[in-house]
Amino acid sequence: MKLLVLFSLFFVLCSVESLKVLVLFHMPVKSLSILGTGVVRHLLNAGHEVTYVTVYPLKNPPTKNFRQIDISKNVELVANDETLTMGYVLEHQIEKNGAYQIQVFSQENARQTFQNENLKKLIQDPNEHFDVVFSDLLESEVYSGLAVLYDCPMIWLYSMGAHWQVLRLIDHGTNPAFTPDYLSPNDLPLSLFERVEELWARIRWQFLKTFITQPEERKIYEETFGPLLAQRGRTLPDYEEVMYNASLIFANEHHAIRDRPATPQNFKYVGGFHIEDPVQPLPKHFQDLIENSKHGVIYFSMGSFLKSNSLPKKLVQELLNMFGQLKQTVIWKFETTLPDVPKNVHIVHWAPQPSILAHPNVKIFITHGGLLSSMEAIHFGVPIIGVPVFFDQFTNINKAVINGYALRVNLNYDLPKGLSAAIDVMLNDDRYSKKVKEMSAIYHDSLTKPGDEIVHWVEHVVRTRGARHLRSPAFNVPLYQRLYLDVLAIILAAVYLVKYIIASFDTKKAKKQSQKKKN
Template identity: 75%
Template sequence: MKLLVLISLVYLLGSTEALKVLVLYPYAVKSLSILGTGTVRHLLNAGHEVTYITVYPLKDPPTKNFRQIDISNNTQLLENEESLTIGYVLEHKVPRTDALQMQIFTMESARLTFQNENVKKLIQDPNEHFDAVVVDLVESEVFAGLAVLYDCPMIWLYSMGAHWQVLRLIDRATNPAYDPDYLSPANTPLSFLERVDELWSRVKWQYRKTFIIQPEERKIYEDTFGLLVAKRGRTLPDYEDVIFNASLIFGNEHNAVRDRPSTPQNFKYIGGLHIEEPVKPLPKEFQDLIDNSKHGVIYFSMGSFLKSNSLPKPLIAELLRMFGELKQTVIWKFESDLPDVPKNVHIVHWAPQPSILAHPNVRTFITHGGQLSSIEAIHFGMPIIGVPVFFDQFTNIKKAVENGYALTVPLSHDLPKDLKVAIDVMLKDDTFRKKAKELSSIYHDRLSKPGAELAHWVEHVVRTGGARHLRSPAWRVPLYQRLYLDLIALILASVLILATLFFYIVSSLFKKTPKKNNQKKRN
């Protein structure tokens, strides 16, 4: 019996083949790299070999089955970009992030990535091969050329939920009447003006993508991969065919979110992927501080991309004064030291956010409403006060408010006063915390953890040669058939024939009638 068990174990271990996976996170946005790190961690835990191309190389990289390729030069695209600071948005009242700006940024990030000497060394090596390519999806699809080069499945990992710009790659775009784009502050149900605005935004996005951005991306694709693919004895496919040939898209959202659009089978939700379980213990200074806070803790962070120190100095001073009036301990993630800080306020340059949110003594979370922070709030059942600035933050906070576990405060010069009102309401009304716990229960009620989900579907895609059985049948139906243009043409042709025939018959009758009358008169 022991021998049989041993043979079975050997067989199972031998039948589980490690995959070689290329993971690429090319954008100089720190929060996105957190997702990248999570992706790498779960693939390594599943026993696979990972090559990680990243703007933010890991300081303590794994020593087994892991290789990282440094593209930190991509940060030059956002260096000294004042328009992406909280202070700039506050002073200039930026209403909505421009989609064209995002498209240009992602396209230039792709250009820089493929010009990077470390990446060129990788892709020009004819001995390199991968079983799957996993890439961060933000507007640009030119990285799909890597799957062509290595002749393997293409998998996208999208840092937000299901939106039409993403779904169009594996299905047909959803209706703008109920599916606002990821940069829109609107949530369903949409008013008449919101529906018109969403329709116009979509037309504008598609025009810019088709006639401004895509021709440039096509050139990057052909210049980068044309010769490399030819050296491997193959012909470079057309760019249009490549960008719509993804095997799978992972969406960084979860099942506790309402009003999600319908998705095809090859769109999988893995929200919470980046959260390590069990949560790491708090460093001693944080543990002692939060444990000994008699009236609880308020945690304030505007994420890893936005910098609180870009706020005007008078506003920072007002916030400190307001926080100083509270009984609670306030932990404020701030990027520099501050003078005259009240005793109950603790300024930290870095904070272990998941570990803080997991502590039962934390009462509320003041956040910009980024997708990762929003998921962490639900994961730990934490009510939030949102101060959205740009990108998808307005949508995330609005959803949180509609779900009953959040309040929103506009970014303005009245922020200290408005924030104080919201804090008072949040601390007195326990409904917000109860609702957060309820949604957290829904979030955790899933068959498997997001990391295991990710590893399973990557393996499934490779095992099944691209998982074509999961793809939407809509791709096999031409536009004229989907819109029933052939049926409309048939109906119009039938109506035209009948109308012509009717007109001919009536005309004939009217022509014959006068002749009879004239004959009678002559008689």
Template identity: 70%
Template sequence: MKLPMLLCLILLYYFLSVVDGLKVLVCYPLPVKSLSILGQGVVRHLLEAGHEVTYMTVYPLKSPPTKNFRQIDISSNTALVAGDQMLSIEFILNNKLEKTPSRDIQLFGQEAARMTLNHENVIKLLEDPNEHFDVILTDLLESELYSGFAVVYQCPMVWVYSMGAHWQVLRLIDVATSPAYDPDYLSSNTNPLSFTERVDELWTRIQWQFFKTFFTQPEERRIYEAVFGPVLAKRGRTLPDYEDVIYNASLIFGNEHDAVRNRPCTPQNFKYIGGIHIEEPVKPLQKDLQDLIDNSKHGVIYFSMGSFLQSKTLPKKLIMELLQMFGEFKQTVIWKFEDNSLQDVPKNVHIVNWAPQPSILAHPNVKMFLTHGGLFSSIEAVHFGVPTIGIPVLFDQITNVNKAVLNGYALKVELSHNLAEDLKAAINVMLSDGRYTKKAKELSAIYHDRLTKPGLALAYWVEHVVRTRGALHLRSPALHVPLYQRLYLDLLAIILTTTSALVFLLRRMCQKRNGITYYGQKKSN
């Protein structure tokens, strides 16, 4: 090959490979604080990659970046959870709520989408004809209404899912996985499933699909047409069908990682980015916490029930029992507790209203993590190699804790009025058995043994989607094959029809023959 031709090819490759700073819309509309942590991680990595980010959020950043960044404040969405008794652990405990109905979560996601798309700041954005974006990244939880943004701006759509590879999201880009081995994200069942568990998972999926098909999705279609129809009409364009739009995503990012066992198969356009919210290196601890952990001769036990469910909503009697129980240990206990009114706190118990969790877990003196089992906390435990004791309450926490136990680095304690006694027994087991710490370190090594860190992977795949105009080459052909073809129902129909016809003909032939001859003579009537 001649040198000029080689140079031309190199230059051509360079210009096709490089993506200038993109204009990215990142949408995090749900009034769930932990989800906003994932959104902030997405924003941070896109900014570091040199892109311009518009961040639609319920929790605006108090100290936002000054370059290539703007916020669209939709904080009024918090009204959706204001005064919600489901946020009280005491209410959940007293009413023995064990599982959140999928119907309720569908309605929650739908109402959040309705509030977001009708927010004055969002309407202002949509009605500005000068606005444009190169790609849309938005949170995905039970509602696909935000896919309308990609229609307006005629750009690729990327979902960011706060959990792992579950059938509810995989169905948007591929064939939904089987309930025989892929439990629902709200389920307490773990693989391998028994017969009754398989039936339970199938029934759960049928219920979810029934309500989605006949109630949620028709209403979402109406919202989609009411919001995006007029916007496109002003731009001289016709609104595409809702069902075509929701299945047109280029990519889904899943907030999970390769160290987790029993993950279902995923198509090429599903990418794991678990741990993207964790800053590296972690921020240093403030001096009082740093000194406290450094000087804890027997190590530290860290306890947090997360940001969505808070320790202060535990029953008062149970709080006092937990304090008394923690006081019996020689280890220092750091408890994230959102109230300063606690009395008679033992000397070894340190109360913090807000804990810099990753910075605490990163300290080598932390012996274990007592957690509600939220996915962000679960990922952080694996990231830093800290064994956990899970106290699941609702949502996906039961699934996450069960997975952690299955992976060998966790113990599970049921939420009950006997929590203090049960938790004490679990802490003693974990302090005396080094296998949990060893397994946590092993999983952490697997977690970190990846070709690309999650933040860099996210930036690369977003750029790849834009570079390739929607990454059509990554999409699964199964999404466009009708169910009857995937199950070979047409072939089954042909076989049954042919078999029935042959049986019918054989019976007629036999009847006809029997009508003509009867023991060698013509049969008389």
């Protein structure tokens, strides 16, 4: 019996194959690195070997089956850019972000990533191999060259939802009449003008991508991977063939959100996978502060990328005065120490956000509307007041408002008044808290947890050598066939031919009649 048990255990251990996974999170945005860390954690827990290329190296990295490649120099791209601060946006009232600027930024980030000496050492080593490449995706597909280099499947992780710029890589693009662009402030239903606006935004984006930024990405791809494949005795495939060859795309959104467009089978929602389960316990001073707040807690954070200390001092003081008039305890994540802070307001330079939101005494979450924060609000069932600043934050907050668990306040010099009014509404109307708890229940009503789903599909892609059976048939159908332009051409040609024959017959008949009259 003992031998049978030992044999069974040995068989199970042998049947579990450890994969070598290259995880690449290249954007100099701290919140995106949180997603990367989540991916690494789940893969390591499943027993796989992970090489993590990151802009934000882990301070206490795992000691088993893990190594990290430091590309922190990418931070230089955003280090001194004042246009990415709340103070700049406040002064210039920027609500729409330029597609061209983001495409160029992503392109330059890719260039700097592949010029990084630490990454070059990795990809130039002919003895390195990986079973799958797992990369962050934002406006540049040049990282798909890594899957060519290692002759393995390519998996993307997109930090937002089912937007057409991403779906186009594995399926045809969604209809702009009911799917706003991720940079758009428009929400559903769209007016006639907004539908035209969305259509134009898509045309413009595609023009910029096709004729301006994609040719530069092609150069990066060819200059980076051409010599590497030549050393290995292989020919570099065409860039377009590679960029449209992804096996799977994970999206950091979830199925509880309304008005999601249709997606192909190889597009998977895994929103919330970065949240640890169970969450880390609150540090004692946070625990005591929240539990001793008789009227509840309002948590205010604009994320890891936006800095509240870029706001004008007068506006900060007005916000403090407004918060000081509330009965509730206010926890405000702020980068510097502030003078003359009201007794009920607590300024913290760092906050364990998931652990705070998990506490039942937290009544309202004031946020910029980043997708990680939006996901955590749904996960823990906390209604939000959104103050979007740029990128996808407008779309996220608009969706939250449509779904009934959020209020939106614009970033302007009347921000204290706007927040005061929104807080008053939310504290006295329980519809918002009820709605977010309803959505949270839908979110948690799932067969598997999002982290486990990531591991399953990564393993499935490798086992099935690219999971081609999941790919959309529409992806392989040319645009002219999807729009039946060939059928339309045949019909027009047939109509023209019939018209020509009739015209020829009438001409001949007229000639005969004319000849008869002459005779």
